[in-house]
Amino acid sequence: MHNGIIENYLQLKEMLSGRGCQFRSETDTEVISHLIEERLKEAGDFEKAVRTALQELRGAYAVCILCDREPETMIAAKQGSPMVVGLGEGEFFVASDIPAILSHTREMVFMEDGELVVFRGSQPAFSTVSGQPLEKKSRHIDWSPLMAEKGGYKHFMLKEIFEQPRAVRDTIAGRLREAEGDVFLEDLKLSDAELCDIERIYVVACGTSWHAGLVGKFLIEELCRIPVEVDIASEFRYRNPVVTDKTLLLLISQSGETADTLAALREHRLTADLVHSPAILEAAIKLDPLVEKVARTYMTARDFLYLGRGSSYPIALEGALKLKEISYIHAEGYPAGEMKHGPIALIDENIPVVVLVPKDRHYEKVVSNMEEVIARGGRVIAICSEGDAEVRQKAEVCLEIPACAETLLPLILSVPLQLLAYHVAVLKGTDVDQPRNLAKSVTVE
Numbered sequence: 377m378h379n380g381i382i383e384n385y386l387q388l389k390e391m392l393s394g395r396g397c398q399f400r401s402e403t404d405t406e407v408i409s410h411l412i413e414e415r416l417k418e419a420g421d422f423e424k425a426v427r428t429a430l431q432e433l434r435g436a437y438a439v440c441i442l443c444d445r446e447p448e449t450m451i452a453a454k455q456g457s458p459m460v461v462g463l464g465e466g467e468f469f470v471a472s473d474i475p476a477i478l479s480h481t482r483e484m485v486f487m488e489d490g491e492l493v494v495f496r497g498s499q500p501a502f503s504t505v506s507g508q509p510l511e512k513k514s515r516h517i518d519w520s521p522l523m524a525e526k527g528g529y530k531h532f533m534l535k536e537i538f539e540q541p542r543a544v545r546d547t548i549a550g551r552l553r554e555a556e557g558d559v560f561l562e563d564l565k566l567s568d569a570e571l572c573d574i575e576r577i578y579v580v581a582c583g584t585s586w587h588a589g590l591v592g593k594f595l596i597e598e599l600c601r602i603p604v605e606v607d608i609a610s611e612f613r614y615r616n617p618v619v620t621d622k623t624l625l626l627l628i629s630q631s632g633e634t635a636d637t638l639a640a641l642r643e644h645r646l647t648a649d650l651v652h653s654p655a656i657l658e659a660a661i662k663l664d665p666l667v668e669k670v671a672r673t674y675m676t677a678r679d680f681l682y683l684g685r686g687s688s689y690p691i692a693l694e695g696a697l698k699l700k701e702i703s704y705i706h707a708e709g710y711p712a713g714e715m716k717h718g719p720i721a722l723i724d725e726n727i728p729v730v731v732l733v734p735k736d737r738h739y740e741k742v743v744s745n746m747e748e749v750i751a752r753g754g755r756v757i758a759i760c761s762e763g764d765a766e767v768r769q770k771a772e773v774c775l776e777i778p779a780c781a782e783t784l785l786p787l788i789l790s791v792p793l794q795l796l797a798y799h800v801a802v803l804k805g806t807d808v809d810q811p812r813n814l815a816k817s818v819t820v821e
Contacts, residue, residue: 378405379472380436380457388432408439422446423494426453430492430505438487440470446496453492453505461485461493461500463514468495474517483514531802532809533702537794538661541654544787548650574624578617579606581628584697589628590690591786599783649781653788659778660791667792670757670773671799674728680707681719682793683749684732685742687786692732695793702808703801712738712745723754730796731771732789735761736782746770759792 382388385404388411393399397410411432416425422443430439436456443449452459452470462469462477462484469477474484485502487493491510494501502510529535577596579589586608593604607617609627619625674680680699684692693709700707710719712731723729729749733742743766749756750770758771761779768774775792801808 377440378408379438380455382407382433382437383435384433385435404435408433408437412441412443416443416445422449423451426451427492427505427507430455438472448496450495451492452487452495454487455489455505459487461487463500466498468500478517478519482517484517485512485514531798533794533798534808537791537798540791541657541661544657545654573622574602575620575622577602577604577624577626578612578619579604579626579628580609580612581606582609584694585628587690587694587697589626590693591687592626592628594687594690595783649784653780653784656778656780656784656788657791660788661795663775663777663792664795667775667795668799670775671796671803673773674755674757675703675800675803677726677728678706679722679727680705681722681727681729681754682707682709682732683712683715683729683742683745684709684789685712685738685745686736688732688734688736688738688742688789691786691789691793692730694790695730695732695797698794698797699800702797702811703804703806704812705800705804712742715745715748720748720752723749723752725753725755727754728757729754730757730759730793733758733760733764733767734777734785734789735764735779736785743767743770757796759789 382404385407388407389399392407392410392414395414397414399406399410408429411429412425415428416422419425419428422445426441430437430453433455438454438457438459439452441451441453450468450470452461458472460471460474460477462471462481464481464483467480469480471477477484485493485500490505491512492503492505494503502512504510526532526535529538579592581589586606589606593606596602596604605617680696682692682696684690689709689711692711696707696709699705708719731742731746731749733739733746746756746758746767747770756771757773757775758767759775759777760767760771762776763779764774764776768776777788777792780788798808806812
């Protein structure tokens, strides 16, 4: 079994075909099987053959391998693709993610790139692919299988939207001491001196995580006065960035900690804001019935435009991404100040324009941008601060978010945009939990 992509499979296939191997498919996975078989002829030992073969592969793989010569042995290895090993009572499990095996065991071992595990007898043996033994510790997973299910919600997406307040509470629980303003990040292997010595930060991520990284850039530069560059991961790995021993690299995934938590390291007031953010999120979720009505009004549109300034701009990008990936409506996000440099030509009475216009330092400029849209016949859906009479008077529709600190606005603004994408998609009859052509875990470039 193989998850990933082998980049040099054509060269390997040509070599193996020259040795008489007969291929039954065009897949790169079949090349792995034949390669192991050839190395088994040479080594005479299943485990050694696997290790030799894996070191000849270039690309990404998470593999589980069985051999009819040794039916009591299974070998699994990882390079670039996700893999978790579950430890049960007299049984073992291998999967790409926790939920797949959570109903069988709570004890998980997370494999790293270049690692291999042999299941033979009562205990798994962990090592590097090259053969160096490893001591791997299991981690107990507290959350239940039910938490990986819909839990009464119509879709997983809706469940995840409504669970955001609890997710934030769980994230900050035990990590913040509000009275003193202290932050505890036990997994962060950096001393205070090393943190103070950082001169530049690279944030590397993809998709939604990249948008989160853009928000982090605004917050870190504002609060810490450290230059931040945000890169798309698939581009970053192929260029030669300028890094020194005073450069910090932050890689964001869906399971990573938020960059604004790190930015709040030394501020008492920001810590208090973060502690209260779950309650503010809960208030924003109460917009759900109103957002559904808005979705009914605009669901037939063929195009959407999203506008925002400052840290709201990445949220505009994220709102557009969510709408197009689950409803299949074309949507684009732009910095509101750049509207005159192209997007304004698209505006007419058929294109809804979602304008993020909270009460922040950019408020007056965004209101001016919104008025330009209205003057050209655009239909404005404004996401604004609670009680904003000026925006309410100008926009066709207003979705008012609770008052909050400016640093928390990206978090709160995300909620109505998530709900809008969700309801438009449901009304159009698309599968919001399994969008076409998309994968939950992207294992190829």
